[in-house]
Amino acid sequence: MKEFIIKANKAVTNGEINLKDLPGSSGRLDLICRCVNSAFFLSHDLRRDTIFYSVNYGNPNPPVALKFIGDELKRLSPDERSIAMFIQKALSKDASEIWKESTSGIYYSNHEFKEIILEKKNSGKKIFYLHLNGKPLENFDFKNESDVVFILGDHIGLSKEDEEFLEEIGAEQISLSPLELHADHCIILVHNVLDRLK
Template sequence: MKDFVIIGHKALTSGDFSLNDLPGSAGRMDILCRCVNSALFLSHGMRRDVNVHLVLQGEPDPAKVVRFNGEKLKYLNPDERSSGSLIKKALEKDAIEYETQSTPGVYIRRAGLEQLLNEFSEAGRDIYYLKEDGEDIREYSELNSDAVFILGDHMGVTEEEEVMIDRVAKCTLNIGPISLHSDHCMIIIHNELDMREA
């Protein structure tokens, strides 16, 4: 599996938001919705070997992790309202220490970035931090198809989060010289891995 982690600094941690206002009342949930779509959708199908972990850090009850699992996922269409609706359904469940499935392939639990990073690290996974001043991904030959990629949202990654990530990351990678949207970065990472696997 490839795993994408996206940090939603303002993303609401209750289901009390309108699908008509994902950028506003839901705390830039639109960014996370686009990430879900970019990480999972193909032209005619879905990448079944991908997990997307949304780290929700906004009010009123941070932090929670919503995981989309491509292998089991159902009822996701390629528009923001669709992913937003599945996130909302997940947030309507009680978030406990262990994952609860809200709809097929969507899970919620109470956890934050540090816990997620520690779990990947303990599992021996290669963790990559995506940052504009990292090493060029195209020059990086060790990248394998079961890597973990960590990305920030519109606010980037805080200094405190960066310390946590640097502690476990194998490498910091850039996918180009210009700062891009997180969901666009995911497409480029996929493309890079697709080219290597082809």
């Protein structure tokens, strides 16, 4: 299983989303929609072995965590607007401690970013933090890793406190390129490396 967890610092946390203004009033929800696209969509198929989380910290009710489970997704199309409409449905409901399903394969809760990561760590999963200045990807061998979790920042990136937390729990930093990339492109690059091991 491959999991991606992104902290969406400004992404909206209720259903009042202007679908014509995902980058502006929705707090860069466009970026999250593109990450969902990169996490799951193949040509005429979906990646069933992938889970994607966006933990939204924008107004008015942060945090709201969204979980997309590849094996359960139905009716989702690859375009940003369609993905945003499914996100809007999930964000229109009241998030609580318990993960609830909004539409097939899309869940919501009020779990914190760090809480979700810690839960993965405690269940024995290997955590990697994608960072421009990490160790080059070529230094890692994923052949024997069946359950991997990749942490990403959004356009703002992670705070110092988040980075210290990741260091404390032993997350290794991986650099995918000497250039700073968009988060959705990072997801594609990670998938490509893991696809080649199959």
